[in-house]
Amino acid sequence: MNISIEKKIFSEAVYKVARFAERKSSTLPALSSILILAGDDGIKMRATNLETGIDLKLEGICMSEGVVAIPATLLQQIAGSLVGEGKITLEHSGDVISLTSGTSKSAIKTVPYDDFPSIPFPENPKKNILLPGVLLRTLFSSIAACASPSTIRPELASLYFAVEGGLLTVVATDSFRLAEKKVPLSNKGIQGTFLIPAKNALEIAQALPDGDVTISFDEHQCAFVSSQGMIVSRLTSAAYPDYRQIIPKDSIVEAVVLRKDFETALKRTTIFADSFQKVSLSFDPKRKHLVLFAKNSDIGESSESLSAQILGSDLNLSFNHRFLSTVFSLTTSESISLTAAGIGRPIIIKGVGDNSLLYLISPMNQ
């Protein structure tokens, strides 16, 4: 094999692909490697940890064909040290590959690539949806934070995708809060649901390109295909709880506040939160105030009143402040609406004018 690639393209590709390689060293050496293929359909890099896998196309000049596997961590370190413009040349002979860039030259021992698994594509990819990569990336990185970090219940550690009637609904919950985001789709008539592990979704988000991405899925596997390549992930095979049941249908008070005000007030109040990270919200419709209050027996206490549009009755609820601040990464709206259904019942937070988002938090015991 003999290929030549722009340094910048090479570094970016290694950065993207390396995160899909296996990080544990105990398994097959091929799994913690990046496979570089040079052939008829150009230059490709592949990596997989048997949960997720990536197959990325690279722009470059291919002088002679071949396949080689190189330890991912090593390649990452090399890619991180590349500076300036110019090209990097990879030449393979025997079980050694030599990297030449500018004046430097290094020879790396390769890993046998026979053990490198093939990257599976969904068996019956009839179910395809098309989305811009940018959108998908923000969707993944914002919603995935709301999924459960524990794997005791695999369905809660996953993102729920439901495609119906030209609308994609993505849901994540850790049973204390729930985020639901809806995105319109260009191609209608496809139906289906799948659960993608949140951990995988976060990694995929880092590697998705800006352009259009086709998501194909079947029962066990989903693939994100773009012009630059393909990323696949295992799906969680479990039933997602019927989350719509917990969304309160009625409300007793609704408040609309400016996002900017709420964000700064929350930031300040959070300093005084106790070890349970408790911040209480009081709705005061008479004075049109939303009051944030936190008390820590070791530090002290703080309260902050925000002027807000409030309709309904008096109410006081406590929340984990981390759950409250998550909403700022979920919506870009200038104003935020908070709808409460009563003591002990969850609160719904939405961006004003942003119908795509529904964010729900369960209150703490008083």
Add this chain to the structure above:
Amino acid sequence: MLVLQIFRNKRIIESTMDKGNPRELWEYMLTQVELSISSANFNTWFRSSFVVKIGEDGVVYIGVPSQFFKDWYLKKFHTLLLKIIRDVSYEFRNIEYMIVKDERRKPMKETVSAGRGALELPLHEFYINKSDNLNPRYTFDTFVVGSFNDLAYSAAQVAIQRPGITYNPLFIYGDTGRGKTHLVQAIGNQYKKQYPGRKVYYLTSEKFVVDYTDAVQAGTANRFKDKYRQYDLLIMDDVQFLSKKDKTQEELFHLFNALHDTNKQIIFSSDRAPVAIPDIAERLKGRFSSGMAVDISEPDPESRMVIVRKKAALHGVILSDDVVEYVATTLTGSIRELEGMVNSIVCHAQVKGLAPDIAEVRQSLRSFTRPQKSISVKNVVGRVAEFYGINEESIYEKTRRREVVRPRQVIMYLLREDFRISYPSIGTKLGGRDHTTVIHSCEKIKREIVVDTSLAKEIQNIRSLLV
């Protein structure tokens, strides 16, 4: 030498393997695969797979975790695996790979890995940690979750994740032997693991009462109060025993308030719902049910089977499916009794050195199973006659032939000893005999059993037929 060893292993496995048992087939396949590929390859690809089932048409279905595995098996290992199963039997025609749900794979994996444990009764089961009173044997790993207790299980998980906040107090109730103590102790053990700095304490309400009365007697009631208030998680088992102990209830009430106000998690267990505990202060009842009260209902047959399998696997014994089913369905009692049955089987297995089959299990579980009271005399007569190979009718006749007399006496003995039927009615039912005849027969058999071991064995065998 090594080759010889492997060869011998193979022979042993082949000679004892049950071809129709998916688990044994898979274990055999693993031993063969392990020889042919590198250990890194083996660990990566074969750790989390298993044989799901063996089809009627000779197709072996192998369950794998994901598409990656499926593709790779087809590409790399298919011929190897096919060759191995063909060596076992020509009945196997093909291998199919299926991606299997995560939950189904896990319990399988555990039983397989635990299946080869040491065949020794572990003493650490009885070890109890002095500082927190918890028995480390009770963990969530050994806790079987089924539809009968999954609510309680989820509540327990939440209580661990957010102690003192979400469900405080957590009140778990259910009949004896449903796993309440296991669950509450598992919470304690898990909590200890998750929050190393915090203090856990487990006690029964009886211990609490004794502690309190001792403290009052010694005049150290204040120290008693301080002792219990320092804990971050307090678990009190069997609170129903507090009924009528008014002073202790009052103390618990104050302790509860102190802990609850400082957001310390409290867990109670009882054999009935908080409102149904008799003679307990109203204010305490209200507090018991103020957090979350969940009940553990009766385990369904599937869960019982899982429990039996898991308990046996913990002792390193793999039971065949029909044995598991027999054990799980024979007794409708508590999980504790179920555990007792499993222990007895395990003991038998250890003495004999191999897993018992269904007949042996029936035999050894006789003491656990209460004979059905509804069994008819005719049924007993039929079974015994069949056992001795004589005509059923002859039992009822007046004949005194030796081959009939003995079975007749055995029947009388069994009806008296096992089914508690009165002497006169046994007499009437067996062809209108006098009750003194029956008494004589029973006494005779009773005497002979002591000296005649072959008779004792016969009766034992008949009993196992009657169960």
